[in-house]
Amino acid sequence: MNPLSFELRGRDGDARTGRLTTPHGVVHTPAFMPVATYGAVRGVDAVDLESLGAEIALTNTYHLHERPGEAVIEELGGLHEFSGWRRPWLTDSGGFQITSLADRVELDEDGVTFSSALDGTRRQLTPESVVAIQQALGSDIAMVLDECVPEAVADRARAASAQARSLRWAERARRAHQSKDQALFGIVQGGSVASLRRESARETASLGFDGYAHGGLGLGETDDARREAICEAQAELPSTHPRYLMGLGKPEDLVRAIDCGVDLFDCVVPTRHARHGLLFTSQGQIVVRNARFARDEAPPDPNCDCPTCTHHSRAFLRHLLRSGESLGARLASLHNLRFTLRLMERARDAIEKGRFAALRDEIIALAGVRLG
Amino acid sequence: MNPLSFELRGRDGDARTGRLTTPHGVVHTPAFMPVATYGAVRGVDAVDLESLGAEIALTNTYHLHERPGEAVIEELGGLHEFSGWRRPWLTDSGGFQITSLADRVELDEDGVTFSSALDGTRRQLTPESVVAIQQALGSDIAMVLDECVPEAVADRARAASAQARSLRWAERARRAHQSKDQALFGIVQGGSVASLRRESARETASLGFDGYAHGGLGLGETDDARREAICEAQAELPSTHPRYLMGLGKPEDLVRAIDCGVDLFDCVVPTRHARHGLLFTSQGQIVVRNARFARDEAPPDPNCDCPTCTHHSRAFLRHLLRSGESLGARLASLHNLRFTLRLMERARDAIEKGRFAALRDEIIALAGVRLG
Numbered sequence: 141m142n143p144l145s146f147e148l149r150g151r152d153g154d155a156r157t158g159r160l161t162t163p164h165g166v167v168h169t170p171a172f173m174p175v176a177t178y179g180a181v182r183g184v185d186a187v188d189l190e191s192l193g194a195e196i197a198l199t200n201t202y203h204l205h206e207r208p209g210e211a212v213i214e215e216l217g218g219l220h221e222f223s224g225w226r227r228p229w230l231t232d233s234g235g236f237q238i239t240s241l242a243d244r245v246e247l248d249e250d251g252v253t254f255s256s257a258l259d260g261t262r263r264q265l266t267p268e269s270v271v272a273i274q275q276a277l278g279s280d281i282a283m284v285l286d287e288c289v290p291e292a293v294a295d296r297a298r299a300a301s302a303q304a305r306s307l308r309w310a311e312r313a314r315r316a317h318q319s320k321d322q323a324l325f326g327i328v329q330g331g332s333v334a335s336l337r338r339e340s341a342r343e344t345a346s347l348g349f350d351g352y353a354h355g356g357l358g359l360g361e362t363d364d365a366r367r368e369a370i371c372e373a374q375a376e377l378p379s380t381h382p383r384y385l386m387g388l389g390k391p392e393d394l395v396r397a398i399d400c401g402v403d404l405f406d407c408v409v410p411t412r413h414a415r416h417g418l419l420f421t422s423q424g425q426i427v428v429r430n431a432r433f434a435r436d437e438a439p440p441d442p443n444c445d446c447p448t449c450t451h452h453s454r455a456f457l458r459h460l461l462r463s464g465e466s467l468g469a470r471l472a473s474l475h476n477l478r479f480t481l482r483l484m485e486r487a488r489d490a491i492e493k494g495r496f497a498a499l500r501d502e503i504i505a506l507a508g509v510r511l512g
Numbered sequence: 513m514n515p516l517s518f519e520l521r522g523r524d525g526d527a528r529t530g531r532l533t534t535p536h537g538v539v540h541t542p543a544f545m546p547v548a549t550y551g552a553v554r555g556v557d558a559v560d561l562e563s564l565g566a567e568i569a570l571t572n573t574y575h576l577h578e579r580p581g582e583a584v585i586e587e588l589g590g591l592h593e594f595s596g597w598r599r600p601w602l603t604d605s606g607g608f609q610i611t612s613l614a615d616r617v618e619l620d621e622d623g624v625t626f627s628s629a630l631d632g633t634r635r636q637l638t639p640e641s642v643v644a645i646q647q648a649l650g651s652d653i654a655m656v657l658d659e660c661v662p663e664a665v666a667d668r669a670r671a672a673s674a675q676a677r678s679l680r681w682a683e684r685a686r687r688a689h690q691s692k693d694q695a696l697f698g699i700v701q702g703g704s705v706a707s708l709r710r711e712s713a714r715e716t717a718s719l720g721f722d723g724y725a726h727g728g729l730g731l732g733e734t735d736d737a738r739r740e741a742i743c744e745a746q747a748e749l750p751s752t753h754p755r756y757l758m759g760l761g762k763p764e765d766l767v768r769a770i771d772c773g774v775d776l777f778d779c780v781v782p783t784r785h786a787r788h789g790l791l792f793t794s795q796g797q798i799v800v801r802n803a804r805f806a807r808d809e810a811p812p813d814p815n816c817d818c819p820t821c822t823h824h825s826r827a828f829l830r831h832l833l834r835s836g837e838s839l840g841a842r843l844a845s846l847h848n849l850r851f852t853l854r855l856m857e858r859a860r861d862a863i864e865k866g867r868f869a870a871l872r873d874e875i876i877a878l879a880g881v882r883l884g
Contacts, residue, residue, distance in 0.1 A: 177837075183842060434580060434584060456551070
């Protein structure tokens with residue numbers, strides 16, 4: 141029994157809709173996964189997420205490994221029981237977080253050694269241990285450990301070396317992964333070098349994963365370079381399998397990638413922007429902390445059906461954010477998450493009606509619009 | 513047309529139930545008012561408050577005067593429109609906040625002069641200006657400015673002087689208050705000196721307010737001294753009018769005061785305790801951050817119907833609070849507020865069935881119980 145099945149439904153150019161069936165339910169793609177760092181999105185719980193229309197969420201293996209530890213979560217029945225989010229979970233491998241958060245990170249062929257950001261102890265994660273941790277967490281979809289190259293556009297040698305090591309690690313992860321009720325995704329690397337990404341995709345696909353991610357993008361490359369990187373890789377990936385673009389979530393980035401045929405997304409942008417008072421709306425972005433909204437009784441987005449827009453004004457939201465009330469961050473996050481999840485709903489609908497190009501162009505045009 | 517009507521319903525000893533009709537709806541008493549410092553309870557919005565069973569909320573005049581200012585709120589249609597809480601609001605006078613938060617506070621017969629905690633500017637509030645601010649805010653119930661004596665048990669001379677000035681200020685507030693759609697409550701002072709409180713109550717009542725508050729209690733006096741202070745004052749207050757004990761909200765304090773015939777309460781204790789991980793439950797208090805709850809899959813209170821207890825475990829709540837996730841404070845606050853509001857529901861029911869003494873004794877007994 142396969143832990144994952146993916147059924148393609150509609151198609152419009154390269155954009156596509158699908159039905160991803162996981163051990164904890166169905167996900168309609170293209171789908172956006174809110175990021176629940178410690179098993180919860182900041183200020184937003186599982187009941188909220190469900191009411192916003194989320195069908196799958198992502199949590200960070202590194203953070204949960206540090207606290208409370210995968211043993212505690214496993215003992216409590218796994219992520220779904222622990223967090224109250226009983227729909228599908230995807231866990232990342234932790235590699236990206238280690239590189240960006242931990243101290244004294246050392247990579248060798250065996251794995252990653254680092255000093256815990258929590259207690260300073262020296263720890264090691266390997267392709268095998270990262271699989272074991274994710275199995276203990278009990279996510280529906282696990283990710284292989286990859287070597288992340290943090291620079292925007294790495295030089296070719298550096299990108300080639302990281303891509304080669306990521307591939308060897310992927311093979312070890314594939315062997316270590318025994319679960320019948322958890323899927324495992326491979327990750328395409330290769331920096332912004334199209335030929336490397338194509339090679340990485342071909343070799344990763346030859347290992348046979350349940351789905352494939354584009355890693356190491358959104359680090360400063362141009363829109364055209366990203367499109368090329370995605371397209372080159374996807375030419376080598378089985379079109380029958382889900383494709384996941386890691387870590388990008390601005391509306392214009394989402395529609396551009398959907399246009400290339402990407403199915404899954406995750407990003408902290410909707411919630412991080414929200415905490416800073418930057419809201420996505422159907423009329424452009426608004427910086428709701430700005431003085432021009434002090435007396436604005438309109439909802440953040442008059443065309444939005446989220447709990448914030450249904451009950452509160454821009455003036456009240458501005459007041460809360462300026463007063464440092466955590467409710468402001470919560471209400472703004474609910475809105476930006478709903479905007480993003482609704483964009484996925486609109487994308488699925490547009491693809492199935494053969495009208496995706498119009499939606500894509502509308503959203504890209506809005507990216508340049510700032511209402512105050 | 514009176515802005516407030518109060519109908520007494522049931523009685524059990526001195527404890528009583530009532531129906532307080534305000535311009536924005538009915539409040540069943542005894543009632544607890546969650547504290548919405550900046551027009552919102554920390555992490556909890558109007559929709560949440562309504563679902564928790566709140567019927568009236570309190571907000572702090574001083575905080576709203578500083579930010580965003582009463583002019584902005586008035587322009588936006590008043591507190592109800594601004595905050596989204598369209599049920600009754602009570603505003604405090606701001607006197608207590610000035611004394612505890614502002615710098616360089618100077619009291620004279622005219623009023624209170626202080627340096628704003630926000631921008632350092634020198635400001636003055638008088639009995640008249642505090643009435644005007646609350647009228648601009650548009651609350652259902654306004655409070656007179658009183659002279660707060662911050663010490664636990666003030667000496668008699670200090671208490672007598674503050675009580676006398678509070679009375680002169682109350683008279684000025686009474687004259688200044690012209691609103692037909694806002695009630696005004698007087699405040700009984702007198703420290704812990706029973707004879708002073710009796711005198712304060714008599715003279716405050718002779719000014720004729722819509723309701724009466726006990727001020728300056730909960731500052732370290734014994735339970736017996738507080739009971740005496742309340743009873744002495746109430747002997748002089750019209751029993752037909754609502755009585756409000758300001759700033760106390762631990763479960764045992766609430767039932768003790770209800771037992772004396774108090775009708776209204778407000779307190780930050782439920783939410784402040786929650787943020788520190790201290791939860792009220794039907795089995796006693798639990799400090800949910802403690803290690804013993806790390807693997808506890810039970811809800812915070814198995815007998816609670818709040819959203820937190822319905823969906824989440826002690827282990828998850830502990831994890832969120834220890835990880836500094838604001839969701840932890842929110843979920844704990846939802847629980848403690850629901851516990852407190854439900855205690856009011858139980859008190860009303862018990863009073864009407866003539867069984868209040870049993871509830872009172874049960875809650876007082878629980879006050880000594882700490883589950884970890």
